[in-house]
Amino acid sequence: MEITSTDLGLAARVQQLTKTYGAGDSAVRALDGVSVGIRRAQFTAIMGPSGSGKSTLMHVMAGLDAPTTGRAWIGDTEITGLGDLDLTILRRRRVGFVFQSFNLVPTLDVMANILLPFDLDGRRPSALERARIDGLVETLGLQARLRHRPHELSGGQQQRVAIARALATAPDLVFADEPTGNLDSRSGRDVLRLLAEASAQHGQSIAMVTHDPVAASYADRVLFLGDGRVVADKPRQTPEQISAHMLEAEAVAR
Template sequence: MDNTTSGSGLAARVTHLTKTYGSGDGSVRALDDVTVGIRRGEFTAIMGPSGSGKSTLMHIMAGLDEPTSGRAWIGDTEITGLDDQALTLLRRRRVGFVFQAFNLVPTLDVRANILLPFDLDGRRPTVAESERIRNLVATLGLEERLTHRPHELSGGQQQRVAIVRALATGPDLVFADEPTGNLDSRTGREVLELLSRASGERGQSIAMVTHDPIAASHADRVLFLGDGRVVADKSRQTPDEISAHMLRTEQEQARSAA
């Protein structure tokens, strides 16, 4: 699949990853010996039925959760066993996040939320970063909202702010969890085109968890998970091809649970 042993050309990778919740008879294995990598400069969609382990995989790859066993790297840095301070610094400087729940700071206006990664890092945006932020704000139609607080925005507007914040520092790697889940189709398409450009034109690596075959069709590569394992690794797919594969994966997962 990927050269996951050396990490060559990979923005993130995991080897022999297992994640178990609970213990004894009540334990649930969310990931089962997964070895996979996210290639540099590529837009990867991670799909699978509910309970397939896709969000758990993303959270461990991003250093937001720890595996039960196995190893994880961001670039050439192994993050399994890294202390909290070093992990926080690594994420802040090299990784962007877009969550379905937005995770905006309610007391800050839009401008301050977008600039939060810089404030946390104790610096101001460079000229190039400021220009990138202006372009992102304009593309996502947020110019008139910069002084508003999150509660004054629609869900779609909040998600757009979260996406600008994630891309503002130009991170090597962006993790997106259902980034279009709360957006109308037009805004969702704009967001997906932004993510595509971030990988295609700026060489950023995008890993997106999604249920939506149309969203996944914008990706260069689609990973399908089922029962905590990678069951398929496909290059760019049409929405119909993705839907058909998702249906097969769901049927197989239902059969194995029966």
């Protein structure tokens, strides 16, 4: 797929991305010519075997990592070549990121972690934002944990704090790397509903990496990565269809 001109229907896009880690004999090509867009107000799942480049793609799309070659945009702003300060401000205002490793600040309690995006932007949440944060805290079942620090929480609770933090400012664009990986099926479902609602009702654009076909079935669109390339791009699928596709892709790779 070639994306050459500005497309207002896309919240983020990348063109001909490659990313190589290391050099010489130990070089690993994590992305190998990826051109793809994340559509506005859609929930997109990104699937693929371990090591297929999912996390690398999300990091480059969110401006957390630079590609080796190729270009990336957030909305109409090209982020490849943008200076650190401009990039940081753009990301802070428009992008929420749920890291696979959570990235919570160990010295801050849960509430302070959730409010971190506001602190970094040098402002306090408005009354409306405060109400929104209270809603997130409730949906994610974190009410009784607000004064706890990350090390006092289970992996699943830490993951939910990371999700609340990513959604707190209601960013246009949310990237979530395996956001349900540590959750039991019930809280996993709550998180998936929250993400689906964020796109369908609030017009946010969501990209979620997952290897769970049930999780991916909540998305409007499923992208499959294999060996650093986009190998399929499908509209909403049932968990059964997604599983079948994954098995097929793994059989081809073998």
